[in-house]
Amino acid sequence: MKSLLTGLLICFCLLARAQNLPYQNNVYRHEIKSVEFYNSAKPASFPIINLGSGETVTLGFDDLSGGTRTFNYTLQHCDANWQPSNLTTAEYLESYTDDRIDNYTYSSATYQKYTHYEIKLPNRNIIPKISGNYILRVYEDGDQQKMVLTRRLYVVARKTAISATVQSSNNVALRSTNQKVNFTVDCSGLQVQNPRTEIRILVMQNARPETGLMNTAPTYIRGQQLIYNDVSINDFSGRNEFRHFDTRTLKLNSDRVAKIYKDTANTVMLLGDPSRNLPNYTLYYDNDGKFFIINQDGSDARRDADYAYVYFTLHANKSQAEGTPYIVGQFNDYQLDDRSKLQYDDRGRWYTRLQLKQGVYDYQYIWVDKATKKPDDTLLEGNYFETENEYQMLVYYRPVGSRYEQLIGFGMLNSVKQ
Incomplete structure (x- = not known):
């Protein structure tokens, strides 16, 4: 009886641990900065590769604690809703189940000392065997309870075409x-018995998961084509172009930079940000929320780009009794937490300080109402049909009797350059 209870307790603990595993982009250590994850062919691109094509994704990040640490990584297969698939590791990975990150370099000639780590996937030790969603986990000392960061990876085996x-x-x-x-x-390349149960398509705006809309049933079927154009589906707020700033050089004031101070660290004061919720759209050029690590004064930004404390000031015409603004972008995974929260000063302005590596950054402000607790990314930024946005479309397929969901199609669409 005692052994039975012990066994049940172990099963319960394992189940609880599995349910608490992270399946979204996130950074879990304050000393881990500048996480980049993209298709290796183009920096800041969507992290998707074609199965068996030789394409790779690149993961890079900095550890500001210095020295070297033992970081391991692994992949886990998930369904379209980022729930773990009912598969063993051997069914979706070739070779090993995890590996150590052994490619690192120390910073050079920078105020802030750091160690830059980098890997490419697939590699000779970790190779996805099937298509689908994968969560990439990086953890310390071979212990997945010591989570460092997580990233979503998409592996596609193209069997459909999207227009x-x-x-x-x-x-x-x-x-x-x-x-x-x-x-x-x-779907002419597939044997689909019932599209309404076997096919579903996720549409995202600017690769932001929180904007994702899942399509589970086509509006109608025409031969082998599934048409999704019902008047009530895939209707996105246009939002506004992202704000941006440029710290590719710390030797002179560039776009949006008011002042640069150098002492024991770099300090960058940005020009104040007004509310942009105006009656009419104004054209701004942006990178759809992305960021790029670049150092114009060095030779390799991975090791010689420096960090700076960047000060943001927002004139929101909102008091702290009404709610709180947060600053977000791809650089912080659009996370609404204490690290992205702005503070209120006695002059009626909101402000924050972020430690960021040299480069070009897109960002925006999200307002969280104190009464409703609901985030609103248009209240301070505006909302316009004319805004240039990128849309990602991912086609998932789970035939009858299959134990996992395949990713069989991917499409990109620009709202302006159609």
């Missing part, structure tokens, strides 16, 4: 603010 367009919303009240995505999926 898509963006138009104004069918809802008359939203036509000046919303962008509606209509698309068609060609």
Whole structure:
């Protein structure tokens, strides 16, 4: 009886641990900075590769604690909702189940000392065997309870073709603010018995998971084509172009930089940010929320780009009794937490300080109302149909009797360059 209870307790603990495993982009250590994860062909690109193609993704990050540490990594297969698949590791990975990051370099001629780590996947030790969603976990000393960071990886085996367009919303009240995505999926290369149960398509705006809309049923079927154009689906807020600043050099004031101070550390004061919720759209050039680590004064930004304390000031015309603004972008995974939260001063302004590596950064402010606790990324930024946005479309396929969900199609769409 005692052994039975012990066994049940172990099973319960393992189940609880599995349920608490992270399946989203996140950084769990304050000393880990500047996490980049992209298709190796283009920095800041969407982290997707074609299965068995020789393509790779690059993961790079800095450890500001200095020295060297033992960081391991592994992949886990997930379904379209980022729940773990009912597969053993041997069913979705070739070679080993985990590996150590042994490619690192120390910073050179910088105020802030750091160690830069980098890996490429697939490699000779970790190779995805099947298509689908994968969560990449990096952890310390071979212990997955010592989580360092997680990243979402997409491995596609293309069996479908996608065509898509963006138009104004069918809802008359939203036509000046919303962008509606209509698309068609060609399944002529598949044996699909019931598209409504076997196929689903995720549409994201600017690769932001929180904007994702899952399509589980086509509007109608025309031969081997699935049409998704119902008036009520895939209607996105256009939002606004991202704000940005440029610290590629710390020797002179560049775009949006008011002042640079150098002492025992670099300090960058940015120009104040006003609310941009205006009646009409204004064109700004942005990178759709991305960031790029670049050092114009060095030879290799991975090791000679320095860090700076960057000060942001927001004139929101909102008091702390009404709510709180947060600063977000791809650089912090759009996380609303204490690290992205702004503080209120006695002059009615909101401010924060972030330690960021040299480069070009997109960012925006999200307002969280104190009463409703709901985040709003248009209240301070504005919402316009004319905004240039990128849309990602991912086609998932789970045939009858299959134990996992495949990723069989991927498409990109630009709202302006259609």
